[in-house]
Amino acid sequence: MKELKVIGYGLWVIVLLSPLTTHLSPLQAQMTPEREQQFKYYFYAAQQSFDREEYDKALMQLRLCEQLNPQDAQTKDYLGLIQYGLHNPEAARQYWAKAYELAPDQLWEHYAQSLLETKDKKQVEQGVSIIDKAARNHPKDEDTWDKLVEVLIRTGKYKQAIKAQQHLDQIKGYDEYSAITYYRIHVMAGEYKKALQAVEHYLSLEPRDTRFQLFRVQLYEQVGIKWAKLEQAYLAYLQMDPSNMTIWNNYAYGLAIHGGDLKKAEAMSLRTLKENPNSPVYLDTYAWILHLQGQDQLAQFYIRKALDNAPEGMDTKELEEHRKAIEF
Numbered sequence: 001m002k003e004l005k006v007i008g009y010g011l012w013v014i015v016l017l018s019p020l021t022t023h024l025s026p027l028q029a030q031m032t033p034e035r036e037q038q039f040k041y042y043f044y045a046a047q048q049s050f051d052r053e054e055y056d057k058a059l060m061q062l063r064l065c066e067q068l069n070p071q072d073a074q075t076k077d078y079l080g081l082i083q084y085g086l087h088n089p090e091a092a093r094q095y096w097a098k099a100y101e102l103a104p105d106q107l108w109e110h111y112a113q114s115l116l117e118t119k120d121k122k123q124v125e126q127g128v129s130i131i132d133k134a135a136r137n138h139p140k141d142e143d144t145w146d147k148l149v150e151v152l153i154r155t156g157k158y159k160q161a162i163k164a165q166q167h168l169d170q171i172k173g174y175d176e177y178s179a180i181t182y183y184r185i186h187v188m189a190g191e192y193k194k195a196l197q198a199v200e201h202y203l204s205l206e207p208r209d210t211r212f213q214l215f216r217v218q219l220y221e222q223v224g225i226k227w228a229k230l231e232q233a234y235l236a237y238l239q240m241d242p243s244n245m246t247i248w249n250n251y252a253y254g255l256a257i258h259g260g261d262l263k264k265a266e267a268m269s270l271r272t273l274k275e276n277p278n279s280p281v282y283l284d285t286y287a288w289i290l291h292l293q294g295q296d297q298l299a300q301f302y303i304r305k306a307l308d309n310a311p312e313g314m315d316t317k318e319l320e321e322h323r324k325a326i327e328f
Contacts, residue, residue, distance in 0.1 A: 031069070039068040046078060055085045073102035080110055089114065100130070108134050109147075116151065128155055135164070142172050149181060158189040176202070176209070183215060192222045213237040217247060227258040245272045245282070253285045256292055265289050280306040284319050291326045299326045 031039075042064045049058035059082045065075045080095035096111035108130050115127030128151055135141070135148040145168045152161035165181050179202035186195035196219040203212050217237050220230045234251040238244070252268035255261065266289050272282040283306035290299035303323045310316050 035068055039065055039072070042068070043075065043078075050078070050082065050085075053085070055082050058082055059086075071102060073099045073107050076102065077107050077110060080114075084114075089117070105134075105137060112151075116154075124155060128152070128157070139167075140171055142168065145171065153181075153185060153188065156188075158185050161185050176206070179212070192219055195219055196223060208240065210237070210240045213240060214244070214247075217250075221250065227254060230254060231260075245275045248272050249282050249285050252289065256285075256289045262289060262293050266293070278309050280310040280314065280316075280319065283309065284322060287326065288322050291322070296326055 042061045046058045046061035046065065049055075049061060059079070062075055062079050062082065065072065066079070069075065076095045076099035080092040080099065083089075083092035083095060093111070093114040096107075096114055099107040100111040112127040112130040112134075115123045115130070118124060131144070131148050131151050135144045138144050145164060149161055149164045149168060152158075152164055162182070162185055165178060165185070169178050179198060182198035183195050186192070186198060196216070199212050199215045199219060203209065203216060206212070213233070214237055217230075217233045220233050225233075231251070231254065234247060234254070237247055238251070241247075248268050249272045252265045252272070255268070256265040266286070269282065269286040269289050272279070273286055276282055283302050287299045287302035287306060290296075290302065300323075303319065303326050306319050307316060307323065310319065
């Protein structure tokens, strides 16, 4: 079966194929070879028109196909695509609903996605249900299960998303993508400790993965892990990626407030300011480290610079608290 065009639609990439005959209506049962050839001619002509984005022409050709074979599901699916291209989403959804009715096992993606794009909760739930059914009808289809995982995450069904990802892992094996998915789900659900477990499990298999080292640092900061453990995570990450100024800044600040070497903290903080001297966060850190060393006159200069450089909308509560403490 020849692939004629691949287009992006919503979350997915859809491959447009040949006509799909689902079941024989009385009309189809009586189709002559001549009528069948006419149908194929107009269908493939419509595909070419669609490829050239000549939607009005493609629409006319597909309507001829519909007259010749009103029960061809792929024609209905294409008519939905044409209507979508013409910015008629409701008409597109109606055609896709008919295509799904005629061929639910093959032509569910467009209809499901169109339902998910509505603001109607019942229609969204119906879209999720269609994808869930398709996945269960194809228990070894990685692509369908991957779509289900993404849709469950998108609609906030986090427990179901975990189960779907676990099934996907059984099909293709646990890998980096699996770990990122578990991390995403738990973070979106506000389950930071579980997200940390997912990250540390992957790091036990791939300890040199820089991205997951960074995830671990961020989650340690989020859950308020003990300083000794957080410092080890900072050091482990910075050995692999010394260019991350945010981590240098956070390490310097943490070292200072936890009674560490203030000269070392000052040197790390100054390193970040050399990279970005206008960052209110880096300026605040440097001012506070100077304050802890008793250098309040210089600290006042930097905390004022931090406030001067704070962009509109930034929460400056901590900066103001530092300013009051330094100027007291």
